[in-house]
Amino acid sequence: MTKLRISIAGCGFVGLVTSASLASREFNVIGTTIIKEHVDLINKGKSPFYEKDLDEILQKAIRSNNLRVTTDNTDAVLNSDITFISVGTPMRDNKSIDLSYIDKVSQEIGQALAKKNDYHVVVDRSTVVPGTTRNLIGKNLEKYSHKKLGKDIGLCMQPEFLREGESVYDTFYPDRIIIGQYDKKSGGVVEKVWRDFYGKDLPDLVKMNIESAEMVKYANNCFLATKISFANEFANICEKVKDLDIKEVMAGIGMDKRISKKFLNAGAGYGGSCFPKDVNALKAFAESNSYNPQILSSALSVNEQQALHVVDLVRDKLNILKDKKISILGLSFKPGTDDMREAPSIKIVENLAKEDAKISAYDPYAEESAKRAIKADINYSKSIEECLEGSFCAIVLTEWAEFSKITPDKFKKQMKYPCVLDARRIYDKEVFSKELDFLAIGLG
Numbered sequence: 524m525t526k527l528r529i530s531i532a533g534c535g536f537v538g539l540v541t542s543a544s545l546a547s548r549e550f551n552v553i554g555t556t557i558i559k560e561h562v563d564l565i566n567k568g569k570s571p572f573y574e575k576d577l578d579e580i581l582q583k584a585i586r587s588n589n590l591r592v593t594t595d596n597t598d599a600v601l602n603s604d605i606t607f608i609s610v611g612t613p614m615r616d617n618k619s620i621d622l623s624y625i626d627k628v629s630q631e632i633g634q635a636l637a638k639k640n641d642y643h644v645v646v647d648r649s650t651v652v653p654g655t656t657r658n659l660i661g662k663n664l665e666k667y668s669h670k671k672l673g674k675d676i677g678l679c680m681q682p683e684f685l686r687e688g689e690s691v692y693d694t695f696y697p698d699r700i701i702i703g704q705y706d707k708k709s710g711g712v713v714e715k716v717w718r719d720f721y722g723k724d725l726p727d728l729v730k731m732n733i734e735s736a737e738m739v740k741y742a743n744n745c746f747l748a749t750k751i752s753f754a755n756e757f758a759n760i761c762e763k764v765k766d767l768d769i770k771e772v773m774a775g776i777g778m779d780k781r782i783s784k785k786f787l788n789a790g791a792g793y794g795g796s797c798f799p800k801d802v803n804a805l806k807a808f809a810e811s812n813s814y815n816p817q818i819l820s821s822a823l824s825v826n827e828q829q830a831l832h833v834v835d836l837v838r839d840k841l842n843i844l845k846d847k848k849i850s851i852l853g854l855s856f857k858p859g860t861d862d863m864r865e866a867p868s869i870k871i872v873e874n875l876a877k878e879d880a881k882i883s884a885y886d887p888y889a890e891e892s893a894k895r896a897i898k899a900d901i902n903y904s905k906s907i908e909e910c911l912e913g914s915f916c917a918i919v920l921t922e923w924a925e926f927s928k929i930t931p932d933k934f935k936k937q938m939k940y941p942c943v944l945d946a947r948r949i950y951d952k953e954v955f956s957k958e959l960d961f962l963a964i965g966l967g
């Protein structure tokens with residue numbers, strides 16, 4: 524059976540990874556982007572951003588001529604059977620969702636469909652608040668194509684669950700596929716794509732209505748964000764009581780299969796392009812529907828506080844921060860990426876700087892993006908040694924592997940006063956507590 528021809532609007536990490544993955548398994552894929560400079564780059568097999576394992580599948584996809592990228596959505600729609608939408612849905616200043624890219628791209632797809640005779644399915648993969656796929660995308664498709672949903676055009680919403688840095692792996696080995704369908708015919712077309720892609724390894728595939736699928740994505744991210752805030756709240760309680768350790772407590776509850784040990788690491792708080800944006804968007808959505816979402820509000824406020832709590836811990840230890848050198852180890856929102864979006868390091872560094880601490884920061888990948896994200900005037904070190912030299916306190920904010928290898932001796936040798944604040948719980952508390960002044964999130 525022949526495979527369906529695919530077009531994917533958006534070449535961000537979800538769109539490009541999905542395009543390259545499908546093309547690497549012999550699907551014919553056309554990707555579109557509004558960023559002209561990215562077109563040539565991608566068509567030469569180079570990703571405009573770093574994502575683990577992407578280069579390899581992208582080069583394979585381009586070499587085999589299964590993938591090409593263009594700025595022209597009409598070309599993409601006319602030469603495919605199904606269009607996935609993977610464009611950004613950023614957070615507005617008032618923290619609600621910005622749907623302008625979704626609006627524009629669905630208008631363009633509608634205009635292209637006006638020129639097409641065959642049935643075509645449009646699938647939203649961008650995270651959108653419930654109702655958006657049907658009421659914005661669906662309406663735009665009908666209005667600009669002068670055709671009918673269900674008759675000439677199919678519509679689905681398939682949320683994605685890809686983690687930045689692991690998105691290639693997550694594409695090939697997802698836990699499940701959720702398809703929100705306008706009607707059975709549309710859902711059947713999307714199912715065929717994934718049946719052909721995974722073959723006998725097809726993961727669990729569940730179909731539901733479009734609005735429920737939109738909500739699955741939010742419920743998923745909000746649940747994980749809440750789990751992290753739950754761990755952070757317990758960490759704060761543990762810190763008040765001698766000998767309590769959040770790591771042991773969360774390891775203990777994580778063994779309960781109903782809870783699972785994942786996303787229970789207490790730390791400096793969650794960041795990134797998804798959790799902060801999605802929890803805020805759903806809170807705004809609930810409020811606009813006259814509901815006050817108390818758990819989401821708490822998850823958000825615990826997360827806001829957690830970064831400030833790191834600052835409090837340093838101040839409690841050093842008393843006066845003015846003119847004292849403080850070393851920041853790690854700036855990106857998580858290891859494996861240079862992404863600084865909503866990274867807790869931004870708030871921590873800026874608050875320490877407000878108190879006139881002299882900040883030196885080292886991150887193996889994120890220096891350039893940090894310079895754009897952090898407004899305070901701080902020193903960026905080129906090595907761990909330079910960052911620690913003459914410092915009063917070292918704070919680990921991102922659990923990069925190279926930081927785990929730093930020994931207490933090394934801290935003692937480089938620092939003026941050897942105080943380490945382990946905000947990601949990467950060090951052995953027995954070893955470090957014996958050797959230096961050791962503080963850690965969730966350690967009483």
Ligand code: UGA
Binds near residue numbers: 683791
């Ligand atoms: C997250 C979800 O994990 C993906 O399933 C989802 O598809 C994606 O958002 C999205 O909506 O597109 P991502 O933002 O890439 O993926 O990063 P995660 O690995 O989930 O980490 C998010 C934040 O939580 C990081 O700042 C991390 O340090 C923090 N975190 C994570 C903790 O503080 N503790 C934990 O136990 C786990």
